[in-house]
Amino acid sequence: xxxxxxxxxxxxxxxxxxxxxxxxxxxxxxxxxxxxxxxxxxxxxxxxxxxxxxxxxxxxxxxxxxxxxxxxxxxxxxxxxxxxxxxxxxxxxxxxxxxxxxxxxxxxxxxxxxxxxxxxxxxxxxxxxxxxxxxxxxxxxxxxxxxxxxxxxxxxxxxxxxxxxxxxxxxxxxxxxxxxxxxxxxxxxxxxxxxxxxxxxxxxxxxxxxxxxxxxxxxxxxxxxxxxxxxxxxxxxxxxxxxxxxxxxxxxxxxxxxxxxxxxxxxxxxxxxxxxxxxxxxxxxxxxxxxxxxxxxxxxxxxxxxxxxxxxxxxxxxxxxxxxxxxxxxxxxxxxxxxxxxxxxxxxxxxxxxxxxxxxxxxxxxxxxxxxxxxxxxxxxxxxxxxxxxxxxxxxxxxxxxxxxxxxxxxxxxxxxxxxxxxxxxxxxxxxxxxxxxxxxxxxxxxxxxxxxxxxxxxxxxxxxxxxxxxxxxxxxxxxxxxxxxxxxxxxxxxxxxxxxxxxxxxxxxxxxxxxxxxxxxxxxxxxxxxxxxxxxxxxxxxxxxxxxxxxxxxxxxxxxxxxxxxxxxxxxxxxxxxxxxxxxxxxxxxxxxxxxxxxxxxxxxxxxxxxxxxxxxxxxxxxxxxxxxxxxxxxxxxxxxxxxxxxxxxxxxxxxxxxxxxxxxxxxxxxxxxxxxxxxxxxxxxxxxxxxxxxxxxxxxxxxxxxxxxxxxxxxxxxxxxxxxxxxxxxxxxxxxxxxxxxxxxxxxxxxxxxxxxxxxxxxxxxxxxxxxxxxxxxxxxxxxxxxxxxxxxxxxxxxxxxxxxxxxxxxxxxxxxxxxxxxxxxxxxxxxxxxxxxxxxxx
Amino acid sequence: xxxxxxxxxxxxxxxxxxxxxxxxxxxxxxxxxxxxxxxxxxxxxxxxxxxxxxxxxxxxxxxxxxxxxxxxxxxxxxxxxxxxxxxxxxxxxxxxxx
Numbered sequence: 001x002x003x004x005x006x007x008x009x010x011x012x013x014x015x016x017x018x019x020x021x022x023x024x025x026x027x028x029x030x031x032x033x034x035x036x037x038x039x040x041x042x043x044x045x046x047x048x049x050x051x052x053x054x055x056x057x058x059x060x061x062x063x064x065x066x067x068x069x070x071x072x073x074x075x076x077x078x079x080x081x082x083x084x085x086x087x088x089x090x091x092x093x094x095x096x097x098x099x100x101x102x103x104x105x106x107x108x109x110x111x112x113x114x115x116x117x118x119x120x121x122x123x124x125x126x127x128x129x130x131x132x133x134x135x136x137x138x139x140x141x142x143x144x145x146x147x148x149x150x151x152x153x154x155x156x157x158x159x160x161x162x163x164x165x166x167x168x169x170x171x172x173x174x175x176x177x178x179x180x181x182x183x184x185x186x187x188x189x190x191x192x193x194x195x196x197x198x199x200x201x202x203x204x205x206x207x208x209x210x211x212x213x214x215x216x217x218x219x220x221x222x223x224x225x226x227x228x229x230x231x232x233x234x235x236x237x238x239x240x241x242x243x244x245x246x247x248x249x250x251x252x253x254x255x256x257x258x259x260x261x262x263x264x265x266x267x268x269x270x271x272x273x274x275x276x277x278x279x280x281x282x283x284x285x286x287x288x289x290x291x292x293x294x295x296x297x298x299x300x301x302x303x304x305x306x307x308x309x310x311x312x313x314x315x316x317x318x319x320x321x322x323x324x325x326x327x328x329x330x331x332x333x334x335x336x337x338x339x340x341x342x343x344x345x346x347x348x349x350x351x352x353x354x355x356x357x358x359x360x361x362x363x364x365x366x367x368x369x370x371x372x373x374x375x376x377x378x379x380x381x382x383x384x385x386x387x388x389x390x391x392x393x394x395x396x397x398x399x400x401x402x403x404x405x406x407x408x409x410x411x412x413x414x415x416x417x418x419x420x421x422x423x424x425x426x427x428x429x430x431x432x433x434x435x436x437x438x439x440x441x442x443x444x445x446x447x448x449x450x451x452x453x454x455x456x457x458x459x460x461x462x463x464x465x466x467x468x469x470x471x472x473x474x475x476x477x478x479x480x481x482x483x484x485x486x487x488x489x490x491x492x493x494x495x496x497x498x499x500x501x502x503x504x505x506x507x508x509x510x511x512x513x514x515x516x517x518x519x520x521x522x523x524x525x526x527x528x529x530x531x532x533x534x535x536x537x538x539x540x541x542x543x544x545x546x547x548x549x550x551x552x553x554x555x556x557x558x559x560x561x562x563x564x565x566x567x568x569x570x571x572x573x574x575x576x577x578x579x580x581x582x583x584x585x586x587x588x589x590x591x592x593x594x595x596x597x598x599x600x601x602x603x604x605x606x607x608x609x610x611x612x613x614x615x616x617x618x619x620x621x622x623x624x625x626x627x628x629x630x631x632x633x634x635x636x637x638x639x640x641x642x643x644x645x646x647x648x649x650x651x652x653x654x655x656x657x658x659x660x661x662x663x664x665x666x667x668x669x670x671x672x673x674x675x676x677x678x679x680x681x682x683x684x685x686x687x688x689x690x691x692x693x694x695x696x697x698x699x700x701x702x703x704x705x706x707x708x709x710x711x712x713x714x715x716x717x718x719x720x721x722x723x724x725x726x727x728x729x730x731x732x733x734x735x736x737x738x739x740x741x742x743x744x745x746x747x748x749x750x751x752x753x754x755x756x757x758x759x760x761x762x763x764x765x766x767x768x769x770x771x772x773x774x775x776x777x778x779x780x781x782x783x784x785x786x787x788x789x790x791x792x793x794x795x796x797x798x799x800x801x802x803x804x805x806x807x808x809x810x811x812x813x814x815x816x817x818x819x820x821x822x823x824x825x826x827x828x829x830x831x832x833x834x835x836x837x838x839x840x841x842x843x844x845x
Numbered sequence: 846x847x848x849x850x851x852x853x854x855x856x857x858x859x860x861x862x863x864x865x866x867x868x869x870x871x872x873x874x875x876x877x878x879x880x881x882x883x884x885x886x887x888x889x890x891x892x893x894x895x896x897x898x899x900x901x902x903x904x905x906x907x908x909x910x911x912x913x914x915x916x917x918x919x920x921x922x923x924x925x926x927x928x929x930x931x932x933x934x935x936x937x938x939x940x941x942x943x
Contacts, residue, residue: 106860109852116846166848182850357909387943388919404918415918767891767920829849841852 003030109180117845120836121165123209129299134212134232135159141234142257152187169203195236195252195259199223208284211298217279223247225279232296240277243267272320278308285335290316304341306333321359332381344373344382344392369412371580372401385800393795396530397422398809422793426786427578429772432762435621437579439757442601447591450573453501457569470496483567488557496556505549510574510584514539514567519560526551543576543584585614599783604753608740616737623731628763630703637665637693640751645742651734652743656680658732663702669693673702673711675726682725686711688718697780699773705763715773775820789816789826801837808835876938880930888923893940901934
């Protein structure tokens with residue numbers, strides 16, 4: 001319907017317009033029309049919106065589906081992509097992780113190689129004469145251009161800056177230590193007429209490297225035992241006892257690419273012969289006056305070779321100098337930067353030292369340092385660190401030394417410091433002519449006196465009651481005259497006696513006996529070498545540490561003339577002496593032992609009273625006469641109002657007689673060295689000034705140096721006094737050594753703990769005292785370890801890290817790492833053959 | 846058996862600092878002494894090692910049978926003349942870090 005306009009006429013009230021009712025009707029109709037139209041429009045819009053909503057919804061749903069489809073497809077595609085390149089991605093991740101964060105960190109290495117090494121060497125070319133620059137001048141050499149990624153050649157052409165050389169019985173593998181995964185760089189196979197010469201059935205044993213040259217030794221009975229791989233010259237040569245092309249002294253007839261081929265050799269009469277084909281160890285060094293090699297431009301190394309008959313030195317000038325030595329089983333050799341050769345050999349306690357001035361003059365070994373190669377049976381290679389810090393290991397522990405003057409025709413022991421470290425003790429530094437090193441255990445069990453363990457030790461019954469006749473062959477023993485008399489014909493016919501003892505495993509037994517006549521006695525406990533010794537006529541107190549319970553003590557006649565006479569045999573529970581003298585202390589009463597700090601291994605000895613002390617019977621080694629001597633110990637006093645003497649050597653039987661030497665802390669807490677030569681009538685005293693009571697552990701040294709007595713406290717000179725009242729001889733053949741009080745039983749030390757007590761016939765230098773103090777005070781810190789890790793004393797390998805100064809020592813329990821005398825770390829992987837260490841990179845097998 | 850290899854993480858800045866220290870360690874330093882006609886032994890400061898020895902301006906020769914010998918007690922290097930330098934003789938020992 002159309003809208004109806006209202007007729008409003010021509011003029012108001014002219015009667016021509018719509019009536020009001022009619023107008024209203026028209027208005028209503030019009031509004032109805034408009035409302036209907038609007039409603040219709042709304043319906044249309046809603047319908048359209050609904051349609052559009054539906055379309056939109058359908059569209060959105062379609063879009064969702066498409067996205068899901070895309071996601072799934074894309075994910076699948078990505079997954080396929082990743083799976084197909086998993087290794088590449090992994091490699092990239094590894095490389096990325098190897099990239100230092102902010103360029104500051106190189107990741108750690110910790111990996112294994114499933115090989116059995118007989119020797120290891122970390123070749124750090126930065127220590128070569130040219131800093132390793134020769135590695136960049138090898139592009140023309142055969143091995144540089146060798147096909148990579150084979151069974152005997154790795155993926156890298158140039159020689160690594162740092163390489164790990166792993167020598168197996170018949171093979172040498174060089175690993176790239178620049179790469180944290182240590183991939184193989186090159187393999188040499190040993191064999192007759194190969195570059196790495198190896199006789200049939202023989203095995204390699206030693207390796208060294210410097211200035212582009214690798215030296216490998218083996219104990220060959222026929223062909224050359226020394227091979228030199230000349231990387232920088234792309235060749236090699238062998239040294240034996242004669243010029244033989246195939247496997248004797250000759251140049252390898254090929255290059256390094258041909259290293260594993262049978263190539264025989266080329267005779268070169270300029271090559272020198274070594275003393276024997278049996279090579280047991282090899283070492284290299286570049287001496288200051290070394291000439292430069294014509295081909296490589298590198299200074300020529302000097303090579304020291306230990307053979308079965310001595311030492312041969314292949315000097316850098318081509319000459320070979322040889323010196324004879326015997327008993328070279330288990331030999332270990334090194335050469336230092338001055339050309340001095342250091343050598344140890346199995347079963348020998350002596351370190352041999354051969355200065356260049358001697359070997360170049362073709363003289364025999366003239367230098368030695370006694371008791372500097374382990375007490376018995378050196379089996380591990382020695383290792384020389386900077387500034388003559390030296391170490392070697394053996395069946396019964398690790399020996400560390402700071403060697404003083406290089407001896408020439410004299411024993412260099414007097415100027416050296418030596419420490420002996422085992423799994424159960426650390427002797428501390430022993431200076432010079434050491435006479436005893438006590439109180440060095442890590443056991444916290446009390447020491448309890450056990451009485452006399454020997455029956456009829458004085459043969460007062462005029463027979464062998466309590467003893468077993470252990471004579472061999474036609475040898476005899478009798479005791480009819482109040483002492484045991486043992487005959488000797490030869491080593492198969494000799495007199496011997498034995499007695500079983502009652503004790504616990506690990507008990508430290510102090511064995512006292514007197515030998516008279518002109519024949520020596522062999523004494524042994526439990527049949528083990530470490531508890532044995534040969535003693536010339538005299539009176540002895542030796543300490544054996546039992547390796548099992550209830551062992552048998554044996555006395556056997558040995559070298560000399562006439563019969564062997566034995567008497568006054570006594571065995572008591574004691575406290576071991578860890579010096580070569582093995583003269584222990586006898587326990588009287590009960591002595592307590594406790595860690596010197598919380599969790600520390602070293603223990604302090606305490607509980608001293610008039611009835612509880614440690615004592616050593618007369619020991620002639622402590623008769624210092626008018627010569628230098630020193631007594632040193634760590635002490636801690638925790639109170640008390642009296643003077644406390646912690647060690648005294650004197651004779652007392654109702655009164656003092658002869659010389660008296662004692663160290664103690666007075667009632668004021670100051671330390672004092674007190675020395676008298678007339679039973680105390682007069683005395684010289686060097687007295688400190690600082691009160692040491694209730695201030696922890698302190699290092700006290702009392703010594704005589706020439707015409708002065710000195711007292712050192714904590715590495716500093718605390719007091720000195722001239723030798724005046726005590727100028728006469730301080731020897732005293734009735735003196736005992738008592739720990740924990742005076743020999744008279746007075747001025748005991750109930751408030752004093754004592755550790756690392758030592759006595760020496762040498763007055764250590766100021767530098768040595770300072771060194772001892774600084775190294776040993778590290779053992780008095782909480783948690784300080786000071787022994788070999790584990791329970792084994794048998795050291796199989798040692799190595800100094802030349803960059804860090806750390807010393808690594810390996811046993812069947814693992815590798816112990818020492819900084820000074822303190823063990824700072826360890827592994828639990830058994831070490832059986834070798835250790836190599838350089839700039840914190842450590843390899844062991 | 847097995848070869849075990851390990852090396853802790855290392856800071857490159859620290860490595861560079863160590864290398865700089867090695868360069869510095871190559872320096873030489875003369876130490877002067879004066880002879881008095883009786884003294885034969887002259888000790889260098891701890892941490893130094895003799896490289897060349899001059900007496901009255903003349904370079905001396907080391908070794909047995911020569912003008913001097915070098916000693917080391919484990920801590921300090923010393924030069925011992927076979928014949929004591931005359932009174933007021935200028936002695937120069939050029940040292941390198943030990």
